[in-house]
Amino acid sequence: MKIPVTLNKTKVILDAQADEPLVKVLHKNGCPSVKSACMEGACGACTVLLNEVPVASCKIPAGLVKDMEIITLDYFEKSDFFTIIMDGFNKAGIKLCGYCNSGKIFSAYQILKNTKIPTRQEIKEQMKHLSSCCTDLETLVNGVIYAMQLQAKRLKRVTKIEGEK
Numbered sequence: 266m267k268i269p270v271t272l273n274k275t276k277v278i279l280d281a282q283a284d285e286p287l288v289k290v291l292h293k294n295g296c297p298s299v300k301s302a303c304m305e306g307a308c309g310a311c312t313v314l315l316n317e318v319p320v321a322s323c324k325i326p327a328g329l330v331k332d333m334e335i336i337t338l339d340y341f342e343k344s345d346f347f348t349i350i351m352d353g354f355n356k357a358g359i360k361l362c363g364y365c366n367s368g369k370i371f372s373a374y375q376i377l378k379n380t381k382i383p384t385r386q387e388i389k390e391q392m393k394h395l396s397s398c399c400t401d402l403e404t405l406v407n408g409v410i411y412a413m414q415l416q417a418k419r420l421k422r423v424t425k426i427e428g429e430k
């Protein structure tokens with residue numbers, strides 16, 4: 266079937282089976298950052314933004330995304346948000362191995378773009394499925410908090426994160 270979408274800010278028609286996992290379709294359509302790994306929605310390797318919400322694209326049938334906006338890391342890595350998140354991660358000493366970096370980066374983005382300032386515990390809850398061999402959960406949470414602080418500095422906002430000393 267033909268599926269019109271906006272992919273990385275460009276209107277395209279995806280040619281796919283309705284039940285084909287979106288991750289496979291995106292990979293075929295020039296998005297190498299979208300990786301197939303567990304195919305169970307657990308690891309984060311296939312994460313994309315679907316209408317601004319991070320989703321595991323291995324669990325989304327291509328037929329469902331008609332007329333929706335999809336952003337992959339291939340495009341997102343040119344954004345200011347990406348730079349802020351990576352600066353925060355670097356400050357925490359995080360060295361992403363690349364296996365599930367899109368899951369970590371898009372989950373951090375979801376926290377950063379929310380106007381409500383989360384507690385450390387809330388950040389932990391949101392990121393806990395993404396702790397991994399290359400990043401333990403506490404370090405990952407530190408990276409998100411550093412990114413929030415950098416963003417606040419940029420917006421000249423004072424950020425007090427509950428649970429921080």
Ligand code: FES
Nearest residue numbers: 302304307309323
């Ligand atoms: S491949 Fe989709 S979450 Fe692991």
Ligand code: FES
Nearest residue numbers: 362365366397399
């Ligand atoms: S980025 Fe996910 S395991 Fe390294």
